[in-house]
Structures are given as C-alpha cells and as structure tokens.
Amino acid sequence: MRDADFFRRWMAATAAAVEQEADRLTELDSPIGDADHGVNMLRGFTAVREVLDAEGPGTPGAVLRLAGRTLISTVGGASGPLYGTLLRRTGKELGEAAEVSDDALREALYAGVGAVAQLGGSAPGDKTMLDALVPGVAALSTSYRAAGDAAQDGAQATVPMLARKGRARYLGERSIGHQDPGATSAALLLGALAEVAG
C-alpha cells in the first residue's frame, strides 16, 4: 500500500528529474515547437514541490489533486492543462483513502491518461505525451520499473512519427526525425514513479 508520503516523494522526484532535464526538454521543443517545454515543466513542478511542502495534503488523492491544480495554475501552454488534468483525474479516482494499492493506482492512472486523451483530442501515434503515457501505464501491470522503461521507449518511438497534434503538427513532414518533448517529460514522470517505488 502507498501512502501520501509516497506520492509526495513521487512529485519531488519528478521535480528533481525535470530540473535535471529542463534544458534538454527546451532543446527538444526547439526544432518542432516553441522552445519552452523545459521552462514550463520546471516552473510547474517547482510550484508543485513548494505547495506540497507548504500544505502537506494527507491522502494520495489529495496530493495528486493539489499537484494537478498547481500545474494548471502555473504552467500554461498545452502541457499545463494536460499534465494538470492527468494528475487531477488520477487523484479524483484515488478518492479520500489514506493508503492505496498498486492496483488502485494503476487503475487511477488509466483514467488519468484517458482524460488527457479526451482533453487533447489525441491518441497514441500522434507524437505527443500520450506516446509515453499509454505504453508506460500499460506496463504498470508488470512492474513500476517496466512502466518507466516502456515510457522511455515510447518517448524514443516518437522520433520517426509525423505529428498530428500540438505545435509540431504545423511542420508537417518536417516534424519527422525529432523526439516529442512532452513524451520525454512524460517518461520523466513515470521514471520518477519507478524510482520512488524502489
């Protein structure tokens, strides 16, 4: 069973990974986007870390809902509402329980990823964060480690894709050959989960 502290550590580990990789995310967002994804994620997860420290929500669901709300209020861009919705929806699924099982978390993340797809009107193969989130969350049934790896692979698999959503789409054929920044940050999020799950 995973308690609120586990979720706080997940968010902190994500914040650390984002801090580490921020420049790379912005670099990736440069040829096929607008060169801000790293800065966006860093601003958002720095705020998430601060707000979690300050408010210390007591349940897994409350941690994720607060993190999601914070992302929505601080990130902007496409990734703010999308990641915000991912965490808010996952948090809603987890309800008010003080501890949640790995199965419950997996189910909740499924719902969260579904909400992202719905909000973004996107599907795997569109060269977006979903290309890391969907295989990553699917691999949770194997292990946290597998989920992190699958997300990573999914991010890499966006390189040859033609973008059908987000800014990269404006480039048409020229979007091919570049890794999607959002898929890359999604792999950080699931990598951080694998890390704190041990």
Add this chain to the structure above:
Amino acid sequence: MRDADFFRRWMAATAAAVEQEADRLTELDSPIGDADHGVNMLRGFTAVREVLDAEGPGTPGAVLRLAGRTLISTVGGASGPLYGTLLRRTGKELGEAAEVSDDALREALYAGVGAVAQLGGSAPGDKTMLDALVPGVAALSTSYRAAGDAAQDGAQATVPMLARKGRARYLGERSIGHQDPGATSAALLLGALAEVAG
C-alpha cells in the same frame, strides 16, 4: 591648353574609377562611418556622366559647373555638397573660356579646395577629403602625375589620424587606424585627372 572634351574625359575617368572602387569606398565608410560613401559617389558620378553626355556643355567651366550641380542634386550626404562645391567653384573660376591653361586649372582648383574647406569648416589633418585634396592640388605645380600620387599618399596618411570632422569624429579615439573614405575618393578624382592628362 585643355578644352571641354578634356574635362569631360576627366569626369568620365573619375566615374570609371569610382565604379571600380565603389565597394571599397563603402567598406572604408563602414568602420568609421555609415557605409554609404561608395554608393553615394557612384550615384553621383553616374549621373554626372549621363548629364554631360546629354547636355554636352561646351567650355571647361561649364563642364565642371554642370558636374558640380549634378553632384549636389544627386548625392546627398556630406560628400554631395562638398564635391559639388569643389567642382562648381573650380568651374566658376574657369569662367567661359573655351580652353584653359594648366596654370589656370591649378589656380581654379586651389579656389575650389578652399571652398570645400570653408563649407566644411575643416582643415588638413581633420581626416577628411581635404587630406588628399590639399597635397594633391599643391603637387599640381610639379605634374599631374605628382598630384595623383600626392593625393593617394594623403589618403593613406589619414589612417593614423584622429577624426575631427564628419561621422568618424563620433568615434573619438576609435577613428584612429582607418583610412578616410572621402580622402580615398578624392585621390580617385585627382588620379583620374592625371590619367587623362596623360
């Protein structure tokens, strides 16, 4: 004795030299000016050539006065009024004679250079066209060839000077080490005179 045709050939030779050296004049005007001297001179002397061909003035004085007026009407900048005044004043000195002696031309050019100094409020040593015109016209008492060479030397001698007139002055000490574009074009003018005088 020199007739109108000699003066027309002088102007044509100047135009040819300016055409040849236009890029270099603009280059020289770049570090210590505003990168237009070559274009200015080219525009002016192209117009001079055209207008002399079209109107065919019949006396030495008329050729230079028309050339000077044309420079004033087409060049702009500092060099337009200065070169325009040089030729107009020289042409006025030559009056309406159909042919003029080399002595008369030298005297007239003295007056022309004086008019430039007066209009520009400048003197030799200020790092301007006067640094080529003054030694060049002085050397006319030796030969046309000597005049061309002295003007050339005068232009080169502007390199170590601190500019006290024109745009180069704005640079203060940083004007040192660059050859003055106007002195360089003045050497072309007197070089062309040497050329047509044979």
Add this chain to the structure above:
Amino acid sequence: MRMLINSPETVVADALRGMAAAHPELQVDVERRVVVRRDARAGGRVGLVSGGGSGHEPLHGGFVGYGMLSAACPGEVFTSPVPDQMLRAATAVDAGQGVLFVVKNYTGDVLNFEMAAELAEEEGLRIERVLVNDDVAVPGSPAERRGTGATLFVEKIAGAAAEEGAPLERVAALARRVAESSRSFGVALSACTTPAKGSPTFDLPDGELELGIGIHGEPGRERRPMMPAREIARLAVDAVLAEPAEAGPADGPVLALVNGMGATPLLELYGFHAEVAAVLAERGVPVARALVGNYVTSLDMAGCSVTLCRADEELLRLWDAPVQTPALRWGR
C-alpha cells in the same frame, strides 16, 4: 545572447512594470499578469478579454483600451497564460453583460481558456469564446489552423461593437464573422531567440527563407532560397487567396494587415506592402484599408505576414470606429 533584459525569468514581469509606468490609463497587475482598461466596467459594456503567450507585442496588452480589448492576459514567452489569469480578467471587466474570450487557435490557449470559461461560468459569468484560426500555412482542416494576424482584426472590430453597446451574442457573432473572413500567411527571414533558450529557435542559413511560419519561432512548412520582396509578396498573397474565407463577400474589398515579425525595418515593410498592394491589384482584389507595421510579432524574428479580411460595409464601419490603445489609435 543579445537581449535587453534583466533575466529570462523576469522578462514578462519587467515588461508589465514598464507598461504600467508608460500607460497610466491601464491598470496593470504585475503580480497576477492582467492588464485591464481602467474604465472597463464603466460603460456597462460587454467585456472583451484576450491573451496568449508573451513575445507577440504589442499583441495583446497593447490593444487594451477604448474600442478594443477590456483586458489582456500575458503568459510567459510563447506560453499560453493560465486559467487563473483569464478568470481574474473576466471578473475584473464583467459589467453584467458577459465577456467574450478571443482565443488564438493553439492547444494551450484553447485548453486554458476553456478551463477559465468553466470556472467563470461557475461563478455566474456569461462567457462566449471566439477562435481565431487564420493561418493558411497549416495543412488540414480549418479547425487545425493557427491564429495569427487576424487576431488584431477580431479584437478591433469586436471591440468597436462592444464599445457601441452591442450585446454579447452580437459581439461574439461579429468576432466569429471576422475570424471566418480572415486568412494569413507568414514568412521568416530569420529565426527568433527566446530568453529561455538564448539561441535561435531554428537554424536559417543566410540566403534562405522559411515559408509558412507561425508566430512562435517555429520553422515553416518549406525552406527556399531568398527571393526579392516582389516574389515573396506574390507567394504570400496567392497562398492567402487560394484558401477561400468561410465568410465575407467573396469578391468584396479587403482589410489588409502587412505585419512585421519584429526585426524587419519599417522601411522594408513599406516596400513589401507596395508589392502586396500590386499583387492584390493584379488579382482584382480592392484594398479598402491597409495597416502596415509590427503588430503581431515573434520577438526578434525578421520577416512578415500578410492577413486579408473580406470586409463588408459593417465590418469597415467598425474598423473605422475610434480606438485608443497603446498600439492602435485613431478617430479619437
């Protein structure tokens, strides 16, 4: 990095402090990033709120004032603002007549304004939205096109209607009509440099240009060897005319915006406008009004865009109506 800034982190806040200092007629909340017309609520008018990433100045903050926007929400550079900003702006300008959100068609802007609209409606405000999607360079359905220069037309004309006291439905309908009547195409002669990245967003060798760029430093659809202004104008105008507007008289006169991307000198932009006007004349498209300048920019990008709006008498009348904002002023 050649930037006149204190730090990449403070760019937007610093600019807002500068706007506050330069424009006492605007109420600039630097902390919360909302620029509001001081008399926004005074007339009992419909509120007009727009916003988007920063880096497109004078859009949107420079268009707040009499006859145009009631408020603007600047995001980080090239990053849509957050719903909190739009909600705050809507609340600040609502005079009971409802609020129209002018949204450029980007995933981020659309999603954040959507969330803001939900929150505002929960607080009892009436919200309408208009989507600006004029950029014909983007392939696919109109719903996928980006919003660029037409935003200025929408904000000016809807703002004039709101100023006249038109109700929300009519202001929104007019705004949609302008959006549907407008098409744009942009060209880059250089990339731009965002403060966060500190180097050009893409590599454009000297002697080449990008066709079909957006306003966020994205490269375009195609790279070509440099061309004379005359040919660029022909390409841009023909690209715009090839994509028939959904609304507006098909062969009526147009409003033309010849827009600089930020670093193209006005001298060049006027020369380009001469070519745009010549191509339009050749194509038999009368230009009713033309606006030439840097209005919807992309930081320090060199380049330009052409926006045409098929305008009937009513749109022209509203275009000509008085406006008084930092960046657009006439008739008053």
Add this chain to the structure above:
Amino acid sequence: MRMLINSPETVVADALRGMAAAHPELQVDVERRVVVRRDARAGGRVGLVSGGGSGHEPLHGGFVGYGMLSAACPGEVFTSPVPDQMLRAATAVDAGQGVLFVVKNYTGDVLNFEMAAELAEEEGLRIERVLVNDDVAVPGSPAERRGTGATLFVEKIAGAAAEEGAPLERVAALARRVAESSRSFGVALSACTTPAKGSPTFDLPDGELELGIGIHGEPGRERRPMMPAREIARLAVDAVLAEPAEAGPADGPVLALVNGMGATPLLELYGFHAEVAAVLAERGVPVARALVGNYVTSLDMAGCSVTLCRADEELLRLWDAPVQTPALRWGR
C-alpha cells in the same frame, strides 16, 4: 543578406510606393522623394519640413500629418537628402507664412538643408532652421553633437504650435527650446546591415554591447561586456542627466522617449522602460509623459536610446495637443 527588399537600389522608392498605398492622406511623390501632407497649405499655417537619410523609419515620413510635419524628404539609406527635395517640399507646403526646416546635426544634413534654404530664399520663401543636437555620447562642444531621438520631440511640439497658427518666429523659437531642452544616449546590442553593404556595419561579438552609438550604424564610443537592462538604463539615464540641458527647467518634469533601434522586441523595450523609470525616480526626476516604441531607428539594429526633454507647462500642453500621422496619433 536577410532583407525583405527587391534590390538595394530600389529600397527607398519601394518604401515610398508602400507609404503611398497605405496612407492616402499623404501625397507621396515617389520619383522626387517628397512626402507631403495633403492639406499642408489649407490652413495658412507655417510649414514644417524635415528630412534625412532613410533607415530611421518611422522618422520622418511617418510623422507627416495633422499637428506634426507638413512634409518630409527621405534620402537614400543613411544619406542626407539633396537640396532639390527640400526645396520642392518647402515650395509645396508654403502658405505664405514661411517654413521651418528641422535639421538633425550631421554634416550632410546641415550642408544640404543650408543649400536648400539659400535656394528657397532666392525664390522668395521665408525659411528658418532648427538644429537638433541631443546626443550626449559625442564629445566636444554641443555644436558637435548628433541629432537623434529629440527630433521627435521637436517635430511634435513645433508641429502643434504651427497647427495652432503660431507665426514662424514663434514656431522656430519653440523648436529651438525643445532641442536645447533635450538630451539622448543610445546603446547597441547589435550592428545593423545596410542594403548597400549587405553585411553588418561593425562586428559586435555576442555578449558585448556598444555604448554611445548613433543612428547610422556607427559603432559607439566604448565597448563593454553585456549588462542587465537595469544597469544599461542606469548608464544611459546618468549619461543624459550628466549633460545639463541648455534650456528647460533644471529640475522640472521630463518628457521621456524610450526608443527602440529597430530590432529590439517591444517586450524588451517595455522592460527597459521600467528600469529607466526606476532610475529617474531614484534621481528625483519626475516623468510627465513617456513614449515607448520604435520611433527613431537604425534599420535592424538591436538596442535602444533614452531621450529626456525638460518640459515646462507650455511644452507639455503642445506635446498633448492632437496629432494624427502614420506613426504618432492621439487626441483626435
């Protein structure tokens, strides 16, 4: 060469064709290079004529219109116009009340306007001249200083006086008072590229800036490592304040122009203005009016300048008076 032009030779003519197309209220003689306000002679007012090299747009053509210039004479890029242009402009605007020439202090402008004044006087026109020499970066006597940003103040305020029907002597005296009350300092973050040369006028490595630049792509007095906007503002403002104006109340309020050199984004310029305003507040100098934007430019140079004019009540009233030109509009 990243330029939106047809050819270096046609840049000025092309831009004038574009101005003609965009501004039907102006009479643009493309061939003879004169931009005249259509109603220049209608009011029986004093004529106000300015001009100079092109490449500083919107200066001067963008300032022709109600309450400002009667006519402008654009020269080639960075090259003073020729006397024929000024003579033509003077003749076109003279309504019997005489004409004031506004001349930026450069050898070329001074000499060409001088010749034009002689010619015009020979034709029976009354001509007065005002020399603008506000740039404190140039060492030596005030007579040697360049004319830069203050030109806008002179043209606006003298234009307002002329519009009110003031006689030539008074318009000229006011113009001189504004010139003597104004001081400027400029900074470059990049060189500019003239169409004729096709490459930057000087070499400025990334991470360095030039202090004390003019508006013709000349390098400045000194090169320094890049600084935050806050420090650049302090340097510029202090340089301006260190050189006391010859006229104007020594501790009165100022008109402030925070001017972009052409390629600096408005986002940065507003941020810079915030710092300028802060330094002025620190130094106890009240800012009565501020204008922020690209007004006196140097093609595609990145950078900015600060111009301060010590203004009494009368100058402020004339500054606030209505103006309606392509680039400056208010109050009407």
